[in-house]
Structures are given as C-alpha cells and as structure tokens.
Amino acid sequence: MTRILPSLRGRNRIIIFGVILTILAIALTFLLDPYRNFQFATIAAYFTVTAGLTLLVGQSGQLSLGHAALMAAGGYGYALTANALAEAGVGGIGRFLMSFAVAVVVAGLLGLLLGLAAARLHGPYLAGVTLALIVSVPAVAATFKVLGGDQGLPSPYQGVPTALQSLIAVEQWHAWVAILIAGVLVTWLTLLRNGSFGLRMRAVRDDETAARLNGVPAGRVKVSAFTVSAVAAGAGGATLCFITQSVSPGAYTLSFSLLLVVAVVLGGLGSIGGAALGSVLVVMLPWLITTATAQLPLSADMAQRLTGNLPVLVFGALLTVTILVRPGGLVDLLPTRANQAPKPAPTPTT
Structure with missing residues (x-):
C-alpha cells in the first residue's frame, strides 16, 4: 500500500487508507448473502476488539486475559440504555448513537480502573486481576437482576x-x-x-526504568493504554449486541477471552493487520470445522463432541506451530516492501 498515493504522509495517509478500506468493505457486502453478511458484521465487531487488544499487549506490554469482560460491559451498557430509551419512545439512529456512547463510556471507565491497577502491577499479577474480572462476569449478571441473570438481556x-429499506436487507445494514x-x-x-503515544508505549514496554529517566510518565501511559483498549472492547461489545439483539454472560466466558488473546498472537502481536487476520480466524475457523464435521458419517453424540472440542484443539495446534515457526504471526506471511528483494541497480553506460 506504500506505493499508492506516495505523496501522502503521516496522519493523512492513515485516514485516507482507512476511508478507502471502509468503503471497499461496505461495497463487498453487496456480493454476500444474508448469512455471510452476518458473519462479516461479527468479524468487524471482533476486529474492533482485537485491534485494541493487540495495541495493549503488543505495544504497551500489558497482558489482559479478561478483555471479554470489557466487551460484556459495552454490551450490557448498550442493551440497558437502548431498552430505557425504547420505553421512553426514543428510536431510530438517535437511540443507537446514545446507547453506543453509553456503552463506550461504561467500558472506558472500567478500563480506567483496570489501568490504575495495571500501573502498579506487572506480568502475572496483572493477568491475574483481569482473569478474576472475566470469571466474575456470570456472578455479577446473576446478582443484579436488571442484567437478566443467566438468560441475559435482549436489546x-x-x-x-426507511431510506434504505428498498436497497438492503437487515443483515447488510448490520x-x-x-x-x-x-x-x-x-x-x-x-x-x-503510529504517533507519539505509540512511541511512549513501546518505550515503557521495552524498559520502564529507562522510559521514566527520559521523562516518559510510565504510569500514565499504562493507564491510557488500558483505557483506550477498553474503549475499543466496549465498542466491539456494543456492536455485537446490536447485531445479535441480545447480550448474555454465557457469550463472554473465560475461553472466549483467551481466544481473543490467541487471535492476536496468531495474527501477529502488535499488528493491526494481524488483528484483522485473527478476527477472521475466530469467526470462520469454527464454522469451517463445524461444516466439515457435518459431512462426516458420525453419530450425533460424536459430532456434538467434535463441534465443541475440535475448534479448541485446532486453535491450540495453530498457536503452537505459529510460535515455533513464525513468531511474528500470520501477518509476516503477507508481502511487504521490507521483505521484497531490492531491484538491482542499473548498469552504467559509457
């Protein structure tokens, strides 16, 4: 992509390419059937989350094993607000925007609290705090009846x-x-x-003491990184609630939270492109495995066991192979200018 519009540099280049890729993705929805559009929407929601997670882990060096809880915070914040607005007679785009804003704020505040803890904790201690958070999600949902208990909450x-009803179906709109x-x-x-905040995160990740000596406020950087990542997770959770029209604690389990970490490692830790690849894997790989299993002459009990356990086994095998063979993740397999052989210099003529 660096060969396209070479005159663009810095922030303008990132924004322009972001707009172009977004338009191309929207155009792609016209080529997909309703179910594929539902899968595409789910991938986009997960991409929002994994992009924030890979920024947190890959750039600032803070490991979060409970990011699904931040997604749940966004999902519940969206559902509760949307239900309240619906009862008040508010609908349409206004209800969605207000509900989405509340979801992002709720997740951001929870991420801020975790970030304050992250500024004082390191390594396994921080991972333990985020792990406790995701384990507590079902208990919190069951304790506060307003959250709907184990059955969850519809939105x-x-x-x-109205202006688009004759043009697209609801799955494409989602x-x-x-x-x-x-x-x-x-x-x-x-x-x-790619800005100064990224430089400060990498400085804190590589050597926190050296970063402090060079004037980088390490604690503030850690808190900010966790808050930013939480905002992205809350946005992804709200989007998923919007797509599925419900949120429940069963959708945000420990295994799903760990799967998000596996996705960013498989795609390429610290890479936005790697986060996109990981999101595609999280959605499409279990579906492909389930589809392939359904074609085998197996008993109903065996097919059910494979459907529940085989995707986990495949993700584990992929993670092991990736770490051993390609530690940089699947994104390293993509061609870039850095890994292309330089063209030979022209032979001077006399």
Missing part, C-alpha cells in the same frame, strides 16, 4: 432506516454499521500507534 430491534464502527475505531487506534 430492541434496530431495523434498516454489516454496514459494524464496518463503519470498526473503520473509525481502528483508524483512531492506528493513529495512536
């Missing part, structure tokens, strides 16, 4: 705007919304990653 149906949110959030994260 109001958000249909296609995909549009998810793509637009991912485009805005990921472009913002890329700007942060």
